[in-house]
Every structure is written in C-alpha cells, then in structure tokens.
Amino acid sequence: MPKIIKDLNVVEDSWQVWRDTESLPTSGGYIVPLALWQAHKDALLALGDIAVFLASDQSPKLLGADINSFALIAVDFPKFADGRGFSYGRELREQHGFTGELRAIGDFMRDQLYFLKRCGFNSFALQSDELDEALASFNDFSDAYQPSIDQALPIFRRR
Amino acid sequence: MYAYDQFDRQLVSQRVAQFRDQTQRYLEGKISDEQFLPLRLQNGLYIQRLAPMLRIAVPYGTLNAEQLRKLASITRKYDKGYAHISTRQNVQLNWPKLEEVPDILEELAEVEMHAVQTSGNCIRNVTADQFSGVAADEVEDARAYCEIIRQWSTFHPEFAFLPRKFKIAVCGSASDRAAVMVHDIGLQIVKDAAGNTAFKVIVGGGLGRTPVIGSVINEALEPKHLLTYLEAILRVYNQLGRRDNKFKARIKILVRAMGAEAFKADVEKEWAHIKDGALSLTDEEISRAQSFFQPPAYESLPQQDMQALALENADFARWLQHNTHAHKVAGYRIVTLALKTTGVAPGDVTAEQLEVIADLGERYGFGEIRSTHQQNIVLPDVRQQDLLALWKELVELEVASPVVGTLNDIICCPGGDFCSLANAKSIPIAEAIQRRFEDLDYVYDLGEIELNISGCMNACGHHHIGNIGILGVDKKGQEFYQISLGGSQGLDASIGKILGPSFAQDEVPNVIEKVLETFVSLRQPEERFLDTFRRVGMDPFKERAYA
Numbered sequence: 279m280p281k282i283i284k285d286l287n288v289v290e291d292s293w294q295v296w297r298d299t300e301s302l303p304t305s306g307g308y309i310v311p312l313a314l315w316q317a318h319k320d321a322l323l324a325l326g327d328i329a330v331f332l333a334s335d336q337s338p339k340l341l342g343a344d345i346n347s348f349a350l351i352a353v354d355f356p357k358f359a360d361g362r363g364f365s366y367g368r369e370l371r372e373q374h375g376f377t378g379e380l381r382a383i384g385d386f387m388r389d390q391l392y393f394l395k396r397c398g399f400n401s402f403a404l405q406s407d408e409l410d411e412a413l414a415s416f417n418d419f420s421d422a423y424q425p426s427i428d429q430a431l432p433i434f435r436r437r
Numbered sequence: 438m439y440a441y442d443q444f445d446r447q448l449v450s451q452r453v454a455q456f457r458d459q460t461q462r463y464l465e466g467k468i469s470d471e472q473f474l475p476l477r478l479q480n481g482l483y484i485q486r487l488a489p490m491l492r493i494a495v496p497y498g499t500l501n502a503e504q505l506r507k508l509a510s511i512t513r514k515y516d517k518g519y520a521h522i523s524t525r526q527n528v529q530l531n532w533p534k535l536e537e538v539p540d541i542l543e544e545l546a547e548v549e550m551h552a553v554q555t556s557g558n559c560i561r562n563v564t565a566d567q568f569s570g571v572a573a574d575e576v577e578d579a580r581a582y583c584e585i586i587r588q589w590s591t592f593h594p595e596f597a598f599l600p601r602k603f604k605i606a607v608c609g610s611a612s613d614r615a616a617v618m619v620h621d622i623g624l625q626i627v628k629d630a631a632g633n634t635a636f637k638v639i640v641g642g643g644l645g646r647t648p649v650i651g652s653v654i655n656e657a658l659e660p661k662h663l664l665t666y667l668e669a670i671l672r673v674y675n676q677l678g679r680r681d682n683k684f685k686a687r688i689k690i691l692v693r694a695m696g697a698e699a700f701k702a703d704v705e706k707e708w709a710h711i712k713d714g715a716l717s718l719t720d721e722e723i724s725r726a727q728s729f730f731q732p733p734a735y736e737s738l739p740q741q742d743m744q745a746l747a748l749e750n751a752d753f754a755r756w757l758q759h760n761t762h763a764h765k766v767a768g769y770r771i772v773t774l775a776l777k778t779t780g781v782a783p784g785d786v787t788a789e790q791l792e793v794i795a796d797l798g799e800r801y802g803f804g805e806i807r808s809t810h811q812q813n814i815v816l817p818d819v820r821q822q823d824l825l826a827l828w829k830e831l832v833e834l835e836v837a838s839p840v841v842g843t844l845n846d847i848i849c850c851p852g853g854d855f856c857s858l859a860n861a862k863s864i865p866i867a868e869a870i871q872r873r874f875e876d877l878d879y880v881y882d883l884g885e886i887e888l889n890i891s892g893c894m895n896a897c898g899h900h901h902i903g904n905i906g907i908l909g910v911d912k913k914g915q916e917f918y919q920i921s922l923g924g925s926q927g928l929d930a931s932i933g934k935i936l937g938p939s940f941a942q943d944e945v946p947n948v949i950e951k952v953l954e955t956f957v958s959l960r961q962p963e964e965r966f967l968d969t970f971r972r973v974g975m976d977p978f979k980e981r982a983y984a
C-alpha cells in the first residue's frame with residue numbers, strides 16, 4: 279500500500295485517485311473528480327466509500343450541500359506554484375465546517391507542508407521517497423502571526 | 438521604530454534555519470531548480486546575469502544606525518563593499534554567493550533584519566511615505582499600520598503562492614509620496630468629519646507591461662477592519678487571478694476584467710465571513726503598534742527663517758532649498774542625502790558611506806535613517822541649527838548633490854548591467870543625462886521634474902510615472918529606448934504617453950534636451966513640466982523631438 283502523511287505520521291493508505299471524468303470505477307475506495315461526482319452521485323455511492331477531489335479551478339462552493347457527507351475531500355495541486363488550494367482548504371474548514379480528512383494531492387512539495395497544515399489540510403499524498411524526513415517541515419515555525427485553522431487567535435490577541 | 442520581541446525574533450531565526458536547510462537540500466540535489474525558485478525568491482534571492490542578487494527587506498523604509506553598520510559590514514564580508522537602494526526602499530546586494538546567503542541572513546537577524554518576501558509571488562515588503570511621522574503635511578503616521586500589515590503578511594499561510602507578486606503601499610500625508618494609486622493595494626489615510634482615522638482603499642493599480650491607475654473600492658475603512666478587509670481582497674485574488682499567463686496575472690487585470698464594482702462585491706461577500714472575527718484589530722494592538730512610533734525627545738526650539746539660513750553660502754543655499762523638507766516640529770528639518778552622484782549608479786552606496794551615515798544619523802538626530810523609493814537616504818530629524826555643519830559633512834561624503842526633486846534626481850533600475858531580465862542598460866543612460874545637464878542653474882530653472890528609467894517592461898524604475906520616462910527595449914537585438922512624457926505619481930497619478938519611435942542609446946540625451954527646450958519655450962511662469970505637458974499635450978514635444 280502506498281504511504282502518505284496523515285495527522286503528522288507516515289501511514290499506509292488505501293485510497294486511490296481516479297482521474298477519469300467519463301467512466302466510473304468498479305469499486306469503492308476512490309477519490310473521484312468533482313465532475314464525475316456531480317454526474318453520477320447515486321451510482322458512485324452504491325460502490326462503497328467514495329471521496330471527491332477539487333481541481334485548482336473548482337471552488338468548494340461547487341460541492342454545495344454534499345460537503346459534510348464526505349469522510350475525505352482532496353484538493354489537487356496541478357503545479358506547486360498554484361496556490362488556489364490553500365484558500366480552498368481554509369474555506370472548507372472555516373466557512374463550510376468540514377471536519378473530515380482534507381488531503382492534498384498532486385504536485386505540491388515538502389516545503390509547503392507547514393502552510394498547508396495551517397490552511398486545514400491534515401493528510402498529504404506527497405510525492406517523495408523521503409516521507410519521514412519530510413515530517414520535519416511541519417516544524418519550520420513554532421508559531422505564527424495570523425489566525426488560521428491550527429491557531430484561532432492572531433498573535434496580537436496573545437501577546 | 439518597531440523593536441522585536443521574543444516572538445518576532447524566534448520567527449526570523451526559524452526562517453534562517455529553514456532557508457539554510459532548503460539551501461543545503463538544493464545543493465545536495467534534493468530540491469530541483471524549479472522547486473527551489475519560489476523558496477529562494479521568498480528569501481529575496483535572485484539568480485542574476487552575473488551573480489545572485491539578494492534583496493534585503495527594509496520595512497517601510499525605516500532603518501537604524503546599528504542596522505546600517507551591519508549592512509556595511511555584510512557588504513564588505515560577503516559582497517563588494519557597496520549596496521544598492523531599490524525603488525521599493527529595499528537594500529540590494531549584487532554579488533553574494535548562494536552558499537553564503539544563509540550566513541548573511543543569520544547576520545541580518547542579529548539586527549532584526551531579514552529578506553522575507555522581498556520577491557516571489559507573495560505579499561511583498563509593504564512601503565510607505567519616507568517622511569512618515571515627520572512630514573509637515575501629515576494626516577497620520579502610516580508606520581504603525583505598516584507594521585501591523587507587515588506582521589499579518591509575514592508567512593501568511595494562504596497567500597505564499599499567489600498568481601503574481603503583490604505590493605501594498607500606505608500613505609498618511611496629503612501629498613502622496615508612496616505612489617498609492619499604482620500599487621496592487623494602496624491605502625490612503627484619511628480623516629472623517631469627526632476626525633476619526635480611516636483608510637481609502639485603492640486596488641488594481643500597477644505599472645509593468647499594462648500600467649493602470651487603481652480603483653477606489655472603499656472610501657473610508659475603519660482601522661479595526663484593516664486586516665480582515667485586506668485578507669478578503671487577497672482571498673478573492675488568490676482564487677480568481679489569472680494563472681495561465683504571467684503577464685495577465687496581476688490583480689489589476691482581474692479588477693479590470695471584472696469591473697471594480699463586481700470585484701468589490703466579491704470582496705465584501707468574502708469579508709462578511711471574517712469581518713469582526715479574530716483578525717479584527719483591537720484598540721490595544723493599534724496602540725501597541727503606535728507606541729513604537731512615538732515622537733522622539735524633540736527639543737523645543739525656535740523655528741528659524743530658512744531665507745536667513747540660506748545667506749550663509751550659495752552652495753549651501755541650493756542644497757537647503759532642494760534637499761531639505763519641512764518638518765512638523767519647529768526648529769527641525771528633514772534632510773535627504775542624494776545617492777545620485779554622476780558616474781555612480783543611482784541608489785548605490787558604499788560601505789564607508791553607510792557607516793558615516795549611521796554616525797550622522799546618531800549625531801544629527803535620534804539614530805533613525807530612512808530609505809526612499811527615489812533611491813535616496815533620509816535623516817528625518819535634523820535641528821535647523823545643525824544644518825550647515827551637517828551639510829559640510831555630507832559634501833565630504835559626496836551625498837550632498839543639491840538635486841533632490843530635479844531632473845538629476847534620476848530613478849533608475851539596475852538594468853542590463855546586472856539584471857537578467859533587462860532589454861537594455863539603464864545606468865549608463867542615467868549617467869549620460871546627468872553629464873549632459875551638469876549646469877545646475879539650468880536644472881533648477883526647469884523646476885520639479887521626475888525622470889525615471891527602467892531596463893525593461895517590468896518597470897522597476899517606475900518609468901510610467903516619471904514626468905519623463907525612459908524604457909529600454911529590444912529592437913532586433915539592439916538596445917533602444919522608448920521615451921514617454923506626462924507620467925506622475927501623486928494622488929492625481931497619470932501614466933506617461935509614448936513620444937514616438939524609440940531611440941538609440943547615444944541619441945537619448947539629445948532627445949531629452951529637445952524635450953526640455955520645448956518645455957522651456959512653452960511654459961508659463963512657475964509652471965512645472967507636468968503642468969505644461971498637461972496643458973499643451975504631446976504634439977509640440979513630438980514635432981521638436983523628431984524634427
């Protein structure tokens with residue numbers, strides 16, 4: 279089973295990403311594109327555990343009322359320089375109250391883990407052979423000026 | 438000025454450790470060039486034409502003597518003994534070694550300095566009026582708010598990978614010295630009828646390839662909402678700004694495409710979620726920030742008549758007129774040190790000069806020194822009675838050219854001599870113009886003129902808002918220069934219009950001379966270049982230049 283980082287640990291994980299937007303998988307255990315979900319909701323639910331991923335140009339608002347029915351929502355980073363997903367993470371947590379697993383997938387890098395975590399991500403399908411080493415990046419900073427998911431108060435309310 | 442507490446100190450030292458580790462992994466081949474790029478840029482490190490360039494942050498242009506001495510020692514130890522003041526008030530080193538950058542950052546941290554977010558697609562170092570806190574025409578000191586914005590934007594987790602760079606400027610004076618109309622966000626401090634402070638919020642201004650004057654989306658924002666409102670603007674931009682074309686990725690393109698009204702509506706929708714939340718500023722926080730910018734211990738001195746002072750000596754009188762400005766406290770004057778010596782790149786300053794300036798800042802003031810976007814240095818608190826003595830020392834130091842605000846106070850980017858993006862050199866153009874117009878009486882007669890030079894479309898030399906702008910262009914592999922007229926920065930900012938086909942390097946001083954002759958022949962008494970241009974339009978200038 280492939281390894282990912284989840285809740286600050288390296289763990290084995292069985293979710294697979296299904297990128298085909300036309301045909302359906304034949305079993306559960308897949309993270310499917312938003313478009314597939316929107317078109318085949320019932321058929322997908324019948325397969326078992328299904329999660330959904332947002333492409334970088336798909337706002338969480340497009341999930342509508344379904345958001346809190348998912349155990350896992352993933353955000354796909356097409357390139358590490360595309361930072362839209364950071365805003366989507368905060369929006370899912372702060373505006374939609376999503377409490378399930380929020381996973382980063384695609385092309386992001388170790389040096390973004392700290393910021394991703396602050397934006398509400400708690401699992402990371404990081405493309406790297408050195409996942410254990412990468413954990414160190416969560417500790418790049420021990421505190422922050424701004425409020426975010428992991429710290430509700432800005433430093434100026436704690437000084 | 439702001440002083441770090443344990444929290445700020447820890448954050449900056451963790452940043453140094455983070456970048457040291459990243460550099461190490463890059464040198465070991467564990468981080469690709471492509472991945473290292475944003476990491477190094479967010480620490481101010483460019484790979485330039487000849488060597489790396491390190492851009493050190495000078496938050497809103499405020500420095501102290503100790504920091505200047507540290508910069509001097511760093512330029513000696515790691516560079517070639519000089520530094521460069523950029524058009525965004527920062528300090529640049531042109532010759533550091535990649536492997537030594539973490540050491541430089543560590544030394545900077547000792548004096549509460551860093552290179553955080555001085556480049557890259559993130560919120561850049563916030564800039565302000567260089568006369569904040571001392572200007573006679575000030576509405577309110579911008580620096581406390583700049584510091585609040587600096588802290589909010591530093592390592593902001595959501596906005597480190599924006600579509601493009603993002604620049605914020607704050608101005609607290611009636612006359613805009615921070616160019617708020619041409620920033621991604623400009624904040625102009627205003628007072629409402631009851632005397633309460635508020636911010637006029639301007640978005641989507643910018644220079645570069647597509648110069649745009651910003652749109653006002655909020656006439657009077659209460660200070661407690663400052664950060665939540667900024668956060669809402671950034672969140673809209675982060676999600677909707679174009680990422681398919683780097684030349685269309687700035688917020689100005691988004692605001693223009695959506696229309697300012699629709700953009701504002703989106704911002705307010707986003708704002709509704711966070712307004713009055715934890716990020717709302719408290720009165721305590723605003724007072725805490727302001728406590729760092731309290732007036733120093735000014736003596737009560739009589740205000741001296743500047744005319745009488747000027748009688749001392751003719752050279753001194755010229756300097757007094759051009760390089761000093763009115764101070765809000767009686768008996769004091771703001772002094773600008775011109776880093777515009779002919780033959781030296783505008784904004785360059787040697788280690789020796791930095792050290793002497795540090796001493797002067799202590800002897801003739803309270804140890805505070807400012808950098809300006811016109812690439813000069815300011816001593817903000819000089820007693821009028823000391824002006825003559827200070828002037829003598831500045832003459833020795835070769836930073837007393839009495840040209841501030843004149844044609845020869847040229848703003849100029851590093852251009853083709855250093856910058857890998859350049860189409861053409863810019864420093865030799867500045868020098869050629871300064872040499873052509875050595876006759877100061879002629880220069881003074883011309884009055885207030887801003888001449889700005891950029892080596893390419895990126896417009897680091899702010900050529901669009903120069904009364905005369907010069908832009909380096911590439912014409913079939915040759916370096917050519919396009920000239921524009923009528924740009925201006927202030928609150929009535931305008932983008933310069935192009936004079937016509939571009940010129941070869943050696944033609945530039947002649948063309949500038951023709952433009953100036955046209956101005957002199959058409960001006961009405963006491964009229965500034967900009968006013969004449971606005972009155973008569975481009976045609977007479979064009980006829981003469983291409984005759």
Ligand code: SF4
Binds near residue numbers: 850853856859891
């Ligand atoms: S304007 Fe162009 S040439 Fe000049 S410093 Fe900026 S990028 Fe380089």
